[in-house]
Amino acid sequence: MADPVLPTPTPTPNPTWARATPADGRPLTSHPVADPDLVDVLVDLFDDYRSSRPGPSVNLAFDADLWGRLDALGLTRLSASEASGGSGAGWLEAAALLGIAAGAAAAVPVAEHDVLAAWLLESAGLPNDGRLRTVCRPDPSGVAINVTWASDAASIVALWEDRDEWRVADVASGRSEITAGRNLAGEPCDTVVFDLDDLEGGVVVDHSIGEQFHLRGALARSAQVVGGMDRVLEIVVAHVTERTQFGRPIGRFQAVQHLVADIAMEAALARSATDAAVARAAASDWSDPGMLFAVGVAKSCVGHAASVVVRGAHQALGAIGTTREHELHLLTKPILCRRSEFGSVHEWDETLAELASSAGHDRLWPLVLTGRAAPPSVSRSAT
Amino acid sequence: MPRPLIPPIVTEQPALTELRHEVRAFLAEQIRAGAFVPHVDTWLTRWDRDFTRELGRRGWLGMVVPPEYGGQGRSYLERFVVTEELLVVGAPVAAHWIAERQIGPSLMRYGTEEQKQAFLPGISRGEIVFGIGMSEPDSGSDLASVRTRAERVDGGWRLTGTKVWTSGAHEADGFFALARSAPLDPAHRHDGLSQFIVDLHAPEIEIRPIISMGGDHHFNEVHLGGVVIPDERVLGQIGDGWSQVTSELGFERSGPERFLSTFQLLAAAASAMNEGSLPLDAGLGRHVARVAALHHMSFAISSALEEQTESDAGGPGASAASGAVDVDTAAAAVKVLGTTEEGDITDYVDTLTASGWPRGDELFSLLEAAILQRPGFTLRGGTNEILRGVIARGLGLR
Numbered sequence: 001m002a003d004p005v006l007p008t009p010t011p012t013p014n015p016t017w018a019r020a021t022p023a024d025g026r027p028l029t030s031h032p033v034a035d036p037d038l039v040d041v042l043v044d045l046f047d048d049y050r051s052s053r054p055g056p057s058v059n060l061a062f063d064a065d066l067w068g069r070l071d072a073l074g075l076t077r078l079s080a081s082e083a084s085g086g087s088g089a090g091w092l093e094a095a096a097l098l099g100i101a102a103g104a105a106a107a108v109p110v111a112e113h114d115v116l117a118a119w120l121l122e123s124a125g126l127p128n129d130g131r132l133r134t135v136c137r138p139d140p141s142g143v144a145i146n147v148t149w150a151s152d153a154a155s156i157v158a159l160w161e162d163r164d165e166w167r168v169a170d171v172a173s174g175r176s177e178i179t180a181g182r183n184l185a186g187e188p189c190d191t192v193v194f195d196l197d198d199l200e201g202g203v204v205v206d207h208s209i210g211e212q213f214h215l216r217g218a219l220a221r222s223a224q225v226v227g228g229m230d231r232v233l234e235i236v237v238a239h240v241t242e243r244t245q246f247g248r249p250i251g252r253f254q255a256v257q258h259l260v261a262d263i264a265m266e267a268a269l270a271r272s273a274t275d276a277a278v279a280r281a282a283a284s285d286w287s288d289p290g291m292l293f294a295v296g297v298a299k300s301c302v303g304h305a306a307s308v309v310v311r312g313a314h315q316a317l318g319a320i321g322t323t324r325e326h327e328l329h330l331l332t333k334p335i336l337c338r339r340s341e342f343g344s345v346h347e348w349d350e351t352l353a354e355l356a357s358s359a360g361h362d363r364l365w366p367l368v369l370t371g372r373a374a375p376p377s378v379s380r381s382a383t
Numbered sequence: 384m385p386r387p388l389i390p391p392i393v394t395e396q397p398a399l400t401e402l403r404h405e406v407r408a409f410l411a412e413q414i415r416a417g418a419f420v421p422h423v424d425t426w427l428t429r430w431d432r433d434f435t436r437e438l439g440r441r442g443w444l445g446m447v448v449p450p451e452y453g454g455q456g457r458s459y460l461e462r463f464v465v466t467e468e469l470l471v472v473g474a475p476v477a478a479h480w481i482a483e484r485q486i487g488p489s490l491m492r493y494g495t496e497e498q499k500q501a502f503l504p505g506i507s508r509g510e511i512v513f514g515i516g517m518s519e520p521d522s523g524s525d526l527a528s529v530r531t532r533a534e535r536v537d538g539g540w541r542l543t544g545t546k547v548w549t550s551g552a553h554e555a556d557g558f559f560a561l562a563r564s565a566p567l568d569p570a571h572r573h574d575g576l577s578q579f580i581v582d583l584h585a586p587e588i589e590i591r592p593i594i595s596m597g598g599d600h601h602f603n604e605v606h607l608g609g610v611v612i613p614d615e616r617v618l619g620q621i622g623d624g625w626s627q628v629t630s631e632l633g634f635e636r637s638g639p640e641r642f643l644s645t646f647q648l649l650a651a652a653a654s655a656m657n658e659g660s661l662p663l664d665a666g667l668g669r670h671v672a673r674v675a676a677l678h679h680m681s682f683a684i685s686s687a688l689e690e691q692t693e694s695d696a697g698g699p700g701a702s703a704a705s706g707a708v709d710v711d712t713a714a715a716a717v718k719v720l721g722t723t724e725e726g727d728i729t730d731y732v733d734t735l736t737a738s739g740w741p742r743g744d745e746l747f748s749l750l751e752a753a754i755l756q757r758p759g760f761t762l763r764g765g766t767n768e769i770l771r772g773v774i775a776r777g778l779g780l781r
């Protein structure tokens with residue numbers, strides 16, 4: 001059959017065109033965003049914090065004053081349930097707080113205290129008096145390393161595996177031995193030694209709690225890193241617009257523009273991946289079987305984006321960006337620290353590689369979309 | 384806080400998922416029946432008019448075209464999921480790709496009633512096939528420098544010049560030619576350009592093949608030897624060509640074809656790792672993660688474009704959240720990241736395969752095709768260097 005020839009014209013007037021809408025009126029998408037009023041409060045609060053805090057230092061000390069302000073607003077236990085004394089917000093709000101606080105390099109343990117410790121205590125049915133807490137996973141000999149904020153905490157929530165059972169205990173600071181240390185970001189990052197016998201076995205929690213802890217920690221870190229990247233981009237854009245060399249702002253040079261574009265794109269990719277995992281967590285209260293994949297995608301994208309963002313930002317800022325006095329290191333150091341916590345970037349890539357290879361050729365796409373590689377019959381009967 | 388580069392993510396609801404499954408089941412059946420062999424970069428290289436018409440019969444073409452013009456009156460989001468499903472299985476979609484992606488939407492926006500009646504039903508049935516007539520031998524990235532001349536004649540415009548890299552022109556029925564309808568004013572280079580709907584079967588048009596480095600023929604040089612285009616085949620307004628062309632770009636740049644061109648290769652690599660013919664490697668995880676993130680970004684932009692289209696048409700309009708984002712900048716970001724990723728997948732699989740790999744093998748033939756197509760990924764539709772400039776402008780640096 002010959003290909004049809006284009007129709008020849010017959011002139012007629014041009015009415016306005018109106019787009020048709022979907023026939024059966026069912027929603028096609030939902031828009032998972034954090035409560036905008038809360039976000040406004042957070043942005044104002046942390047902008048104010050950033051502009052009024054003392055100049056950047058190499059080591060960070062717990063900011064009791066900021067913590068008090070957050071506590072007064074119910075933000076230190078934002079995601080804990082109201083029954084347990086928290087504010088009962090969801091993960092969308094929790095992630096917003098983590099990101100905005102990280103963008104202000106706020107020296108407060110919002111991730112540890114709220115989304116991890118308070119959640120563990122509640123899952124274990126243990127009371128929470130609201131005093132400052134951090135969390136850790138001691139090894140079988142009772143030793144936990146790299147425990148952020150341990151020396152500042154009134155109590156440390158320990159999660160450990162004992163003969164196939166996961167156990168949780170709330171350990172007041174005097175009952176463990178703490179050796180102070182610092183991580184790359186200059187945050188307190190300590191070694192904690194517990195006497196596991198003294199903890200009387202703690203409280204046994206469901207297996208899913210032990211597994212979720214790692215995912216929650218990884219996603220909380222991802223949310224913090226993307227919040228930090230937002231601020232890095234802001235600093236970079238401001239710098240290349242203001243700094244003049246060769247008689248013009250360096251942002252006029254195409255090489256610099258491309259560096260900045262790459263930072264912006266990688267940060268945006270990391271944000272999309274993280275927000276998608278947060279949305280999935282919020283929609284299912286972490287029960288979605290695709291959470292492992294979704295968190296892995298976030299952790300992988302965030303981890304690789306960190307390489308581009310940190311390298312590019314320091315390159316664009318020149319020597320000034322390498323100094324103690326400059327804000328940049330308050331963001332770039334935690335970005336690198338946090339991308340490696342709750343599983344290295346490589347470990348998460350391996351996890352995803354295993355999920356992808358076992359999904360195989362025909363189920364790779366369903367895995368990408370849903371985080372599950374269920375056989376066709378299962379996914380079809382679900383609709 | 385900085386203005387976000389990408390609109391906030393959106394979550395797919397069951398109405399869309401059901402549509403996906405419907406398309407997926409049809410495609411699985413087609414593959415089983417041998418109707419096509421999955422491949423890479425099929426939206427540029429695999430023409431199959433029968434397959435295209437079958438999609439039209441099933442209502443998966445002209446999806447955003449209103450029913451009064453023979454379309455489905457559905458949304459860009461529904462079209463998005465259909466498009467993704469077609470691309471991930473490497474279906475032969477080149478015949479309708481350009482018409483479906485940008486010609487239809489452009490006609491709906493700028494076309495006259497008569498033009499819409501004339502073309503949209505045929506596009507929606509998969510019977511009228513279009514190409515893109517933008518690039519010229521001396522006008523690539525600097526598109527505003529096009530030299531194809533449009534001269535006023537009685538009742539129309541005479542077009543003289545040469546278009547190049549015209550994908551599929553030898554199969555297509557028509558293209559939109561960008562031409563200079565008024566002399567170049569160096570102070571206003573974007574003025575004086577116009578778009579014309581050109582019938583490629585006209586006798587004054589000569590189409591010469593350009594063979595690609597792998598030996599196949601999808602490129603052409605199209606010589607416009609004084610063909611007269613009647614006034615009724617001017618698209619939009621004379622002199623508005625530049626803004627019309629650039630408004631196509633949000634749609635052209637952010638779609639799933641910008642990160643899924645090599646998905647079949649990634650899927651084959653995943654299988655090969657499962658079967659042990661490739662080593663299980665963390666790099667697979669990294670690439671799968673990026674593809675998943677790109678899906679979220681691209682889908683978010685599609686949703687924002689949908690809202691923009693609704694507000695253009697006097698509908699509910701852009702939400703506060705996505706209204707804060709410049710969609711063209713966001714689309715440029717997806718295209719740079721996505722087309723880079725398509726190529727990186729190719730290079731990644733290439734670095735894992737030894738020279739002793741059996742040549743007839745499925746993975747190897749996908750890999751070879753992907754290697755040959757890769758240079759085009761980051762060139763077509765605006766090069767990645769140009770797009771980084773678009774992003775820099777969106778960030779306020781230019």
Ligand SMILES: Cc1cc2nc3c(=O)[nH]c(=O)nc-3n(C[C@H](O)[C@H](O)[C@H](O)COP(=O)(O)OP(=O)(O)OC[C@H]3O[C@@H](n4cnc5c(N)ncnc54)[C@H](O)[C@@H]3O)c2cc1C
Nearest residue numbers: 515516517518523524548549550759762763764765766768
């Ligand atoms: C597979 C494929 C299909 C295509 N299909 C079509 C089609 O159907 N219809 C059509 O009209 N066109 C088509 N094109 C053409 C495409 O639009 C052009 O290739 C593209 O616009 C780039 O132009 P060019 O190839 O002339 O490269 P050039 O513009 O000459 O660029 C060469 C290099 O210089 C860089 N460069 C140029 N200007 C700048 C600048 N200002 N700053 C920094 N770097 C710069 C580019 O990024 C690139 O790396 C197709 C191209 C490909 C590869």
